[in-house]
Amino acid sequence: MSKLLRHFLNFRHCHRVFSQRKDDSFAQCPERVFSGIQPTGVPHLGNYVGAIRNWVRMQERYDSILLSIVDLHSITVQQNPAELRENIQVMAACLIACGINPDKTILFQQSSVKEHAELCWILGCLCSLPRLEHLPQWRDKSKKVSDPKVGLYTYPILQSADIMLYKSTLVPVGEDQLTHLELARDLARAFNRQYGTLFPACNSYIGDVPKIRSLKDPSSKMSKSDNNAASRIDLTDSSSTVRDKIAKAVTDAVSKDITFDPELRPGISNLIDICSALTGKSSEDIVKLTQDKGMDKKTFKEFVTETVNESIQPISSEMQQILSDRGHLRSILKQGQERASVLAEETIKQVKTLVGLS
């Protein structure tokens, strides 16, 4: 790319340069978005509204955007190989069905780019042990698993490698990932200080996204790990399954009317939130609609069901279509791997030269 063009692109992005504070510890690099998602089966409505739809929208606003199916991360807990293999395909198909455009987003499988593991090792040689031990997520995760593996412990270092390999500047994350992002920034700073300024600062991007609650226990998030499948709406749920789950969703006996009150009426408010998230209407507008139409709980639930199905049935059938042509899906992932590798190989070459490995 010519110097002039690069300068132009940087200038064009300068209104977003607020995200790259002038800090001599970091390199100034063109804006680049990186996200990762574990291939743990079909995403649910919370994933869709909370993360995936965000990534789809960011495609319009950012020129350089990578989305990785982080299969190396998923094996930090034991997986069934056949299931994992299928889940990777399912996740890819789902992301595309949700609107991820492989010509705009570099969509790729993490393990297909060898440089992730390479940078992970090199960063591990920069990262001090106590730093990892004190991460809150480690303490949580290690309690849940009976025999925690080293990979679970070094999980955040691989995350840092994922981000830094592409000199990412923006990482859309949930709040629970903020400490990991901090680690990535610290490792970038440490590398730059020890070897030379190569990496930019990565900044978090916490979208203004509604948190979709469990249909059975609105005090908890809608979650894949909930034993009760009826607590969540999976993107591949059939129309009737959606109808059934919404019908059985916890509400309350507070009032026959539909009102928005997350504290007193968490179940109903969650359903309002779901409609709001999917239609783009505010919760006030949704409530007004229920009043105008004189909805009671039953009819409101029918409305919710329709709204949900309107969003997810197209996704579901698009997914099926994509999954019916595995060859094409494979070629999409191959294209992603090739595009990601160009960037990854360049970064690793620079890293190895600075470190003295070549």
Next chain:
Amino acid sequence: MQERYDSILLSIVDLHSITVQQNPAELRENIQVMAACLIACGINPDKTILFQQSSVKEHAELCWILGCLCSLPRLEHLPQWRDKSKKVSDPKVGLYTYPILQSADIMLYKSTLVPVGEDQLTHLELARDLARAFNRQYGTLFPACNSYIGDVPKIRSLKDPSSKMSKSDNNAASRIDLTDSSSTVRDKIAKAVTDAVSKDITFDPELRPGISNLIDICSALTGKSSEDIVKLTQDKGMDKKTFKEFVTETVNESIQPISSEMQQILSDRGHLRSILKQGQERASVLAEETIKQVKTLVGLS
């Protein structure tokens, strides 16, 4: 071993070396120096696959995958970890996961024999355990690797014969480097610790460790037994001074050719680079095949 085994790999493990902080320029040069030295010592790149660890990306890949098999307490209890972590003020994660990368090194080539010093035996055990764990969980892919502890003499420090000759000793005069000049060798041997027990040369590691170490050095380099060396000193009526001259000659006879060969190799960096490139290509053929099999069994592809 090149004469006895058909398939033999020797890796310059630079990824391992960065588990403690290195000066990049020094590291870059040390890799070249090590390669030149190994070849000068007789490593034949047509028989041995001689390669730089970091040039084969699959080492790091298999290291991650094995890390997902290895339980944390297993690493914590390795004796080498406890030793190493005490010596370094701010131990890095890489130092902790060092043995997992070692296992990956071994398993990537489905190695069956690993010549090691005794201090590496617990690490080899880890490699066997990880191979067993992988085979049990995913399918039988890896062989058992066995240690090969040669009947090799332990060369002691010239200044403190109770310790091994060691690179990390602050006193350079305690060791003989392969690139020491003839006069440096003469000097170091002359100043090597001996004793006042006797004017004669006798082999007694307990009472006369310094002298016995010098005998061991000669024995190791000439192939003669320590008894034959002692007999030689008696036949020639050597005292300590003349014995030390003999030791100096013996050492220089071995290392000066190595040293000058090294210089020659290092004077043609292009050729050295091509040797390492050839090693990388040959190692990669094996490594890529293994990783493909691993990823298929694990479900990554």
